[in-house]
Ligand SMILES: NC(=O)C1=CN([C@@H]2O[C@H](COP(=O)(O)OP(=O)(O)OC[C@H]3O[C@@H](n4cnc5c(N)ncnc54)[C@H](OP(=O)(O)O)[C@@H]3O)[C@@H](O)[C@H]2O)C=CC1
């Protein structure tokens with residue numbers, strides 16, 4: 001009779017030990033460093049200070065000119081126990097477990113992150129340029145050194161499109177991605193839609209910390225195309241050369257385009273698109289006309305929106321704030337917690353793919369001309385010559401005749417065909433500015449078979 005009792009006691013002891021072990025494991029402290037104490041880095045410190053996550057200890061802050069940073073109001077969110085340094089070796093040679101990189105750019109960040117991963121430190125980064133150009137190699141380096149590389153914040157700021165795609169959509173065959181991937185451009189264009197001036201709104205976006213260090217990255221499309229490449233890697237399993245993706249600036253969009261877009265029941269947004277086309281990927285980034293009935297048109301301010309189209313699951317929409325310190329810090333801290341809790345993202349093989357910039361789409365063409373008889377005939381003739389069919393011609397009264405903007409919309413045509421027609425049109429003597437040519441998005445967002 002006594003045997004089972006002994007067994008029970010032994011089992012209890014084993015159970016107690018394993019609980020104790022788990023408790024010890026749970027209590028592991030992850031030492032964390034933040035590189036870069038700017039908009040995002042200081043917000044990370046604030047989010048960490050506000051929530052005091054168990055097992056996370058902020059131990060280092062690295063930045064240049066550290067006295068200036070320590071004097072900043074956000075420094076109060078950094079615990080007294082953390083050390084401040086302007087020497088990167090202090091961090092890279094320390095016993096830090098996880099480095100949060102919020103500086104940006106390729107050089108020297110690639111070198112520093114390589115050093116961190118090679119010594120088994122995990123890295124959480126918001127650096128979309130680095131991940132777009134070097135993400136595949138850095139991920140391999142992390143895996144080789146049993147470290148983690150997480151970059152949820154590099155695409156769409158606070159919208160968890162990367163973790164959701166990695167954990168929730170890898171079972172589908174995604175064939176198409178489209179949407180708004182740059183908060184600064186969305187902020188600018190949605191404010192212009194409400195009548196504000198391009199230059200003034202860009203300044204507001206910079207002051208609020210939404211824009212990149214060089215805002216050309218935002219307005220000229222380089223930031224969005226880096227994000228598109230990252231998404232193409234995880235959703236389409238395609239490695240793309242960011243430089244091969246055609247980008248168009250939003251700087252040429254003016255108030256008159258919003259007036260004409262409104263007459264067409266549309267608005268204008270910077271759109272990023274990538275679609276599987278056999279062994280290549282069609283991709284581009286630029287301002288486009290979006291029907292007012294499309295949810296994309298309802299994105300205002302820093303909102304981003306990504307639509308993925310899967311063969312089996314159909315369309316999935318992600319939306320939220322794509323720029324700003326706090327939303328981005330949420331993505332970073334979530335990555336930090338996932339790394340500390342041992343989360344292993346799904347990692348399917350990827351293939352290098354060529355980029356094609358050819359899209360079949362209706363076009364919005366805005367011309368600025370010195371008015372004279374025969375202009376419409378000359379332009380429509382040039383379009384007809386390459387087989388492009390016109391859908392509408394819009395000319396509002398009241399503009400000066402010596403600098404007259406008017407619009408032609410076309411039926412769906414290929415990018416190369418419209419470009420050929422525009423090269424011919426640009427030679428006409430009445431053309432004052434390079435014509436603005438924008439794709440018009442249609443509601444044809446179905447997954448391919
Ligand atoms: N802002 C946003 O909404 C988002 C930003 N990101 C990404 O996050 C990263 C940081 O962006 P953000 O916080 O806006 O940028 P900030 O310019 O506000 O912050 C960058 C910080 O890094 C410091 N820094 C820059 N270069 C160096 C260097 N060589 N050595 C040491 N310190 C340096 C800067 O110091 P100093 O003050 O002296 O310039 C600054 O404190 C970028 O990769 C960006 O693309 C991602 C998503 C959203």
Ligand SMILES: N[C@@H](CC=O)C(=O)O
Nearest residue numbers: 182183184210212323
């Ligand atoms: N400058 C970027 C910041 C986030 O990635 C943007 O405006 O989207």
